Amino acid sequence: MEIRTLGQGLRVSALGLGCMGMSQSYGPNPGDRDAMIGVLRGAVEQGVTFFDTAEVYGPYVNEELVGEALEPLRDRVVIATKFGWDVRDGRSVGLDSRPEQIRRVADASLRRLRVDRIDLFYQHRVDPAVPIEDVAGTVAELVRAGKVAHFGLSEAGAGTIRRAHAVHPVTALQSEYSLWTRDIEAEILPALDELGIGLVPFSPLGKGFLTGTVDTATEFGADDIRATIPRFTAENRAANQALIDLVARVAGAHDATPAQVALAWLLARRPSIVPIPGTRRRERLAENIGAARLRLPAADLAELDEAATRLGVAGARYNEAMQSLTER
Numbered sequence: 531m532e533i534r535t536l537g538q539g540l541r542v543s544a545l546g547l548g549c550m551g552m553s554q555s556y557g558p559n560p561g562d563r564d565a566m567i568g569v570l571r572g573a574v575e576q577g578v579t580f581f582d583t584a585e586v587y588g589p590y591v592n593e594e595l596v597g598e599a600l601e602p603l604r605d606r607v608v609i610a611t612k613f614g615w616d617v618r619d620g621r622s623v624g625l626d627s628r629p630e631q632i633r634r635v636a637d638a639s640l641r642r643l644r645v646d647r648i649d650l651f652y653q654h655r656v657d658p659a660v661p662i663e664d665v666a667g668t669v670a671e672l673v674r675a676g677k678v679a680h681f682g683l684s685e686a687g688a689g690t691i692r693r694a695h696a697v698h699p700v701t702a703l704q705s706e707y708s709l710w711t712r713d714i715e716a717e718i719l720p721a722l723d724e725l726g727i728g729l730v731p732f733s734p735l736g737k738g739f740l741t742g743t744v745d746t747a748t749e750f751g752a753d754d755i756r757a758t759i760p761r762f763t764a765e766n767r768a769a770n771q772a773l774i775d776l777v778a779r780v781a782g783a784h785d786a787t788p789a790q791v792a793l794a795w796l797l798a799r800r801p802s803i804v805p806i807p808g809t810r811r812r813e814r815l816a817e818n819i820g821a822a823r824l825r826l827p828a829a830d831l832a833e834l835d836e837a838a839t840r841l842g843v844a845g846a847r848y849n850e851a852m853q854s855l856t857e858r
Contacts, residue, residue, distance in 0.1 A: 531543045531544055531545065531576075531577030531578065531579075531819065531822050532544040532822055533579075534728075534801060534802065534803075534804050535728070535801075535802065536680075536701050536702045536727075536728025536730070536802060536804060537680075537699065537700060537701040537702060537725070537726050537727040537728050537802075538680055538699050538701045538726075540608065540649075540650065540679075540680050540701050540702070540728070542579050542580035542608050542804055543577055543578050543579040543580050543804075543822075544797060544804060544822045545578060545580075545793065545797075545804065545805055545806070545807065545818060545819060545821065545822050546578060546579075546580030546581060546582055546610075546730070546804055546805070546806040547570070547573045547578050547580070547581050547582065547806060547807070547808065547809075547815070548582045548732055548806040548807060548808035549570070549581060549582055549583045549587070549592055549595070549596050549808065550582075550583070550584070550587045550592060550808055551808040551809070551810060552566045552569070552570075552592060552595060552808075552810055553587050553588045553591050553592035553595065554587055554588060554592070560810050563595065565810075566595055566599070566810065567595070567598060567599040568812070569809070569810060569811070569812055569815060570595075570596065570599035570600060571599055571600075571602075571603065572812055572815065573815055573819075574600070574603050574606055574607060576815065576816065576819050577819065578819065579606060579607050579608055580607070580608050580610070580804060580806070581596055581600065581607055581608070581609050581610070582610045582611075582704075582730070582732075582806045583596045583609070583610070583611050583612075583643075584611055584612035584652075584654055585611065585612065585613065585615070585617065585635055585638065585639055585642075586612070586615045586617060586622050586654065589615075589617045589620065589621070589622070590617075590638075590642060593611060593639055593642035593643055594642045596609065596643060597642050597643040597644040597645070598644070600643075601644045604644075604645065608649045608650065609643055609645065609648070609649050609650075610648075610649060610650035610651075610652060610682065610702075610704075610730075611639050611643065611648055611650075611651065611652070612651070612652040612653070612654035612684065613627065613631070613632050613635040613636065613639075613651065613652075613653060613654060614626065614627045614652075614653045614654035614655050614657060614684075615654060615655075616631075625655055625657040625658075625659070625855070626657065627653055627656075627657035627659075627660045627665050628657075628660055629660075629664060629665075629667075629668040632665065632668045632669065632672070633668065633672070636648065636651065636672050636677050636678060637677075639651075640677060646676075647676060647677060647678065647679055648672075648677065648678045648679065649679050649680060650679065650680045650681075650682050650701060650702060651669060651672065651678045651680070651681060651682065652681075652682035652683060652684045652702075652704055653665055653669075653682070653683050653684060653686070654684050655684060655685055655855045655856070656683070656685070656686050656687075656690055656857050662686075662690050662693050662694045662697075663693060663694070663696075663697050665694065666681065666693075666694040666695075666697035666698040666700075667697055667698065669681045669698060670697065670698040673698070680701035680702070681694075681698050681699065681700055681701060682700060682701055682702040682703065682704060682730075683700055683702075683703050683704070684703070684704040684705065685704070685705050685706075685855070685856040685857060685858070686703060686705075686857050687717070687718065687857030687858060688717045688718050688720075688721040690857055691703060691718070691721055691722070691725070691727065692721060692725070695725050695727070700725070700727050701727065701728065702727060702728040702729065702730050702804075703718070703722055703727055703728070703729055703730070704729075704730040704731075704732055704806075705718065705729070705730075705731065705732070705858075706731065706732055706733045706847060707729065707731035707734065707796065707803075708731060708733060708734045708735065708736050708740060708792060708796065709736070709740060709773065709777065709792055709795055709796075709834060709838045710736050710739070710740065710761075710770065710773060710838065710843045711733070711736070711843070711847050712838065712839075713858055714729075714858065718858070719800075722802070723800075727802075728802040728803070728804060729800070729802060729803045729804070730803075730804050730805070730806055731796060731803065731804075731805045731806070732806055734792065734793055734796050734805035734806070734807050735789055735792055735793070735807050736792070737755070737756055737759070737762070738756070739761075739762070739767070739770065739774065740773075740774060740777060740788060740789065740792040741787070741788055741789040741792075742774050742777070742778050742787070742788040742789075744762075744767065745767060745771070746764045746767050746768050746771075748767070750762065758849050758852075759845070759846075759847065759848060759849065760845040760846040760847075760848075760849065761843060761844060761845025761846060761847060762845070763845060765844075766844040766845035769844035769845075770841075770843055770844050770845070772837075772841050773837065773838060773841050773843075774788060776833070776834065776837050777791050777792055777834070780826070780830050780833070780834065783830075784824065784826070784830075786820070786821075786824055787817055787820075789807075789814075789817055789818060789821065790817065790818070790820050790821040790824050791821075791824070791826065791834075792821075793805055793807065793818060793821035793822075793824075794821050794824040794825070794826050795826065795831060795834050795835075797821065797822065798825075798826060798831055
């Protein structure tokens with residue numbers, strides 16, 4: 531697979547693997563741990579070198595899964611994890627990016643991941659109670675101590691990114707970005723370009739909508755995060771169908787799938803963009819990896835861009851509580 535460079539010279543596969551869904555958020559969790567380990571190791575065999583997890587996924591169990599699966603392949607992979615939550619009694623109760631908490635999380639994540647250094651350590655959400663300068667300074671201390679290699683931010687605004695970068699270089703910003711979530715284009719993407727920071731889009735397939743497998747008849751269980759997201763109401767799914775119809779038409783013209791087209795569009799935006807689609811299934815993993823080989827003609831890229839802008843998206847990407855934790 532093509533290798534791309536994020537900020538500070540961090541080289542990773544053009545597509546990474548988001549591991550959250552192996553432990554939470556998308557319906558009943560898979561009961562076969564060995565199967566998930568097989569997916570993770572299979573990804574490495576197919577050229578994926580970049581894996582994304584976080585202490586809050588589970589919580590904790592996703593890091594443990596990733597650590598067990600990738601321990602034998604450590605020299606072939608880059609593992610990213612995240613800090614920034616106050617986790618009590620098995621659930622997140624708020625944000626916490628105090629320096630002492632960052633240090634605690636780093637030590638615990640090192641143990642669960644079975645590594646001696648965290649390759650990329652993101653602040654999961656900006657904590658308004660802690661100056662970002664203190665956060666960046668604490669991560670810089672961890673870098674000097676050899677516990678962390680690179681510093682990242684997630685869902686941070688342009689101003690916060692600049693302030694953090696002035697204290698310690700930011701390697702990557704992780705934020706939602708796809709054909710139907712494009713609000714970072716106005717201010718955040720130009721800031722990343724200026725500062726030489728990579729972008730790691732999560733939910734690059736619109737939490738499944740851009741795969742063409744979600745329609746108005748799809749039902750989401752109470753344990754599926756999409757049941758709480760406004761743009762996944764049946765009414766909004768119907769309103770948003772025009773976009774996926776276009777993606778499907780472009781896919782058909784290139785003997786590809788809608789998911790591959792959506793990922794290829796992202797990969798064509800900038801060479802410093804590394805999407806991290808998640809999956810629990812080997813066949814989906816292979817499909818997503820195929821997007822790295824799909825080169826869409828300029829006319830198709832322009833048509834997708836124009837249509838996504840013109841059609842817009844019905845429904846917010848988060849409910850109010852979740853949106854309040856982002857800086858956009």
